[in-house]
Amino acid sequence: MKPAQFTYHRPASLAEALALLRTHGSSAKSLAGGQSLGPMLNMRLARPDHLVDLNDLIELDSVRVSDDMVEIGALTRHHRVANAPELRRSLPLLSAAAASIGHYVIRQRGTIGGSLAHADPAAQLPLIAVTLGASLVIAGLQGTRNVAAADFLQSIMTVDLRDGELITALRFPLPVGGFWAFEHFSRRHGDFAIVSVALNFAQDADGKIDALRLGLGGVDTVPLRLPEIEARAQGRPADEDTIRELAAATASAIAPEDSAQVPASYRRRLAETLVIRAFQSALNREEGA
Numbered sequence: 001m002k003p004a005q006f007t008y009h010r011p012a013s014l015a016e017a018l019a020l021l022r023t024h025g026s027s028a029k030s031l032a033g034g035q036s037l038g039p040m041l042n043m044r045l046a047r048p049d050h051l052v053d054l055n056d057l058i059e060l061d062s063v064r065v066s067d068d069m070v071e072i073g074a075l076t077r078h079h080r081v082a083n084a085p086e087l088r089r090s091l092p093l094l095s096a097a098a099a100s101i102g103h104y105v106i107r108q109r110g111t112i113g114g115s116l117a118h119a120d121p122a123a124q125l126p127l128i129a130v131t132l133g134a135s136l137v138i139a140g141l142q143g144t145r146n147v148a149a150a151d152f153l154q155s156i157m158t159v160d161l162r163d164g165e166l167i168t169a170l171r172f173p174l175p176v177g178g179f180w181a182f183e184h185f186s187r188r189h190g191d192f193a194i195v196s197v198a199l200n201f202a203q204d205a206d207g208k209i210d211a212l213r214l215g216l217g218g219v220d221t222v223p224l225r226l227p228e229i230e231a232r233a234q235g236r237p238a239d240e241d242t243i244r245e246l247a248a249a250t251a252s253a254i255a256p257e258d259s260a261q262v263p264a265s266y267r268r269r270l271a272e273t274l275v276i277r278a279f280q281s282a283l284n285r286e287e288g289a
Helices: 014-027 037-042 078-083 085-090 092-099 104-109 112-118 124-131 227-233 240-253 264-286
Strands: 007-009 028-031 050-053 063-065 069-073 135-140 143-148 153-155 166-173 179-185 195-203 209-217
Touching: 014 028, 014 050, 014 135, 014 166, 063 085, 069 085, 078 085, 078 092, 078 104, 078 112, 085 092, 092 124, 092 179, 092 195, 112 124, 112 166, 124 179, 124 195, 124 209, 179 264, 195 264, 209 227, 209 240, 227 240, 240 264
Parallel strands: 007 050, 028 050
Antiparallel strands: 063 069, 069 166, 135 143, 135 166, 179 195, 195 209
């Protein structure tokens, strides 16, 4: 199929893009990498009257690392997120998740801001943003506002983005510790995961879990962070018994949708398995294995 007719705009500045979006309101869509919007246009699931192409806004393709935060421009491509040396050092969990997205061509075109705006509950980058406590910088003609990723993602493909606004950057606090892992399971390479797990934690001087952050994707209408499991892990040894207990508690804490294609019981079992794998992977990586 081909898209329905629309008027194409290619603004040269952020101010011009915001003015176009404000003028045309809900009849306009912004285009970044196009890896989600493009197919929706072709299948006529999206039928905007105006398409605002953001790809000349090169100032939104950026990575900045400070002492306490990493800021990534919304037009930064998945490939750069996966491979930039400063991100692989500062946010290895994010880089690993970005490297698992789709296929090479998709990673070359798709953008981090576009992934958050699309808000697929099985997508990698929204999960990492929620797990690590990221916030989004959202610009409009009246100014900017900062929104926590967990508040921005409201439901399936539903976000806190108003007419005339654009995501301009994501801000990630630095990780809580050196132990991290991203695990996911999909039917085929490049597909969205049925379930994905992200975690990051530190260990105290006695080798006990400290400051765990645990998130799951594909088990609800938005990526979930599980503070009750995080609290349960605090001060516990990172041994097999603890890991299996936390994994079982995770499976009990989620309530995935039941369907003929993927039963809820299967997602729960898969979540339990992936939590175990994630802890084991994190511990092995830190030990140099």
